[in-house]
Amino acid sequence: MNASEILENYKRDGYVLVKGLFSPSETAGFKNTIAELTRMSGLDGDALSAAPLRSIMLEDRIVNVLKILLGPKVVYFGDSTVRYDANEGSRGFHKDSLGDFEDPSSTDHPVLRIGLYMQDHVRHSGGLKVRRGSHRHAFLGRSSLKRLFSSASPHGPLKLASFRLGRAVNLDTEPGDLVIWNHRLFHSGYAVRLKAFPGLCINPRFEKYIPKSWTRPYEGPRAVMFASFGAPSVSLDRFIKDRAEHPSNVAHWPACHFDDPEIIQLCREKGIDLRFDGLEKSRQRKAA
Ligand SMILES: O=C(O)CCC(=O)C(=O)O
Numbered sequence: 246m247n248a249s250e251i252l253e254n255y256k257r258d259g260y261v262l263v264k265g266l267f268s269p270s271e272t273a274g275f276k277n278t279i280a281e282l283t284r285m286s287g288l289d290g291d292a293l294s295a296a297p298l299r300s301i302m303l304e305d306r307i308v309n310v311l312k313i314l315l316g317p318k319v320v321y322f323g324d325s326t327v328r329y330d331a332n333e334g335s336r337g338f339h340k341d342s343l344g345d346f347e348d349p350s351s352t353d354h355p356v357l358r359i360g361l362y363m364q365d366h367v368r369h370s371g372g373l374k375v376r377r378g379s380h381r382h383a384f385l386g387r388s389s390l391k392r393l394f395s396s397a398s399p400h401g402p403l404k405l406a407s408f409r410l411g412r413a414v415n416l417d418t419e420p421g422d423l424v425i426w427n428h429r430l431f432h433s434g435y436a437v438r439l440k441a442f443p444g445l446c447i448n449p450r451f452e453k454y455i456p457k458s459w460t461r462p463y464e465g466p467r468a469v470m471f472a473s474f475g476a477p478s479v480s481l482d483r484f485i486k487d488r489a490e491h492p493s494n495v496a497h498w499p500a501c502h503f504d505d506p507e508i509i510q511l512c513r514e515k516g517i518d519l520r521f522d523g524l525e526k527s528r529q530r531k532a533a
Contacts, residue, residue: 248313255314259380260426262416266306267361272420275301276363276468283329290500292325292472293508302472307359307423308515314425315355315476321512322485322520323501325472331463334435336449338376338413340384341473342428344487345480346400349429350381350407356428356475356484362418364464370438371463372418374446376411376431383407413446428473428484437461477518489522498527 246254246263255261267275278297282288292298301307302325311319328334341358366372376382383389383403392403415436416424426432433449438461447455475481488494502508504521512519 251310251313255425255427258375258377259411259430260375260377260416260424260432261314262418263310263423263425264419265421266310266423267304267421269420272363275361275470276420279327279329279363279468279470280466282327288327290497291323291503292327292470293321293323293503294501294505298327298470299508299511301361301470303511303515303517305515307361308517310423310425311357311359311474312516314357315474317516318477318518319516320475320477320481320518320520321472321503322475322481322488323498323503323523324488325470327468327470329466329468331466333453336433336435336452338374338431338433338449340429340431342480342484343491344483345429347480348401348403348407349383350404354380354427354429354480355478356473356481357425358428358471358473360418360424360426361470362422362424363420363468363470365419366415366436366438366464367417367419368438368443368461369464370436370461371467372434372436372438373416373424373426374413374433374436374449375416375426376413379409379411379431380427380429381407382409382411382431385410413448415444415446435467474517485520485522489526494523495527495530498523499531 251261282297288295292302342354360373389403392398396402418424437452437455439445439459440461501524504524
């Protein structure tokens with residue numbers, strides 16, 4: 246895919262799957278790094294703060310894709326992690342755009358997440374499932390439906406066009422591929438592939454009830470790196486504020502140190518802007 250195809254796919258579908266960004270041997274190296282880190286100590290803070298993960302996260306090919314999707318000003322703010330496990334995780338369609346109440350059918354949201362899945366999910370379970378185009382759709386819930394009929398909500402009205410689901414698909418990721426999705430896209434991890442119908446996409450709510458003997462296994466431990474980035478915007482400010490203040494992140498921020506001079510310098514060279522709101526809030530909390 247060239248740059249304009251990457252951007253076009255992302256804008257239309259709310260995600261883009263960039264095939265073969267890394268070679269099989271590079272991916273095997275990344276996987277070893279994540280396995281070793283998990284075996285030694287695990288990851289407490291963000292991935293950029295962990296020296297062995299830094300070169301993967303800021304690899305030029307990843308940064309180039311981020312610039313295609315977000316423009317020249319790419320902001321990182323401490324939201325990244327890795328997973329390495331053979332176990333099932335939690336499933337369910339969700340959006341990552343916490344605190345965002347704008348109408349998705351008529352506004353843009355320049356905040357995204359990357360997922361570097363390091364094993365085969367074409368013939369194996371454990372990959373990502375998305376609702377195509379759902380970055381333009383609102384949650385179907387009581388409070389959002391009320392906004393269809395009344396402009397009295399503090400978040401304003403929602404258009405009828407916002408209430409659609411989007412076709413659910415299991416993404417065909419293979420080692421070396423990069424998935425990027427808009428924070429507003431409905432998605433769910435640990436997708437199940439059926440032995441008999443590997444192309445069938447099942448609602449994540451029902452996946453846990455499928456007998457194991459019907460499903461395809463994972464291709465060994467599931468190694469994935471996730472990281473969020475954004476372009477300067479009100480949407481990004483809102484998300485960063487949410488992450489900086491959220492009680493679930495109280496243990497996360499003290500374990501991050503992506504304000505180290507060496508990391509700041511590296512990000513400057515790569516053209517990545519850093520926001521330290523989470524670190525600062527956490528230090529203020531500690532000092533108080
Ligand atoms: O585990 C996965 O594949 C999905 C992770 C996810 O939903 C997220 O990082 O927002």
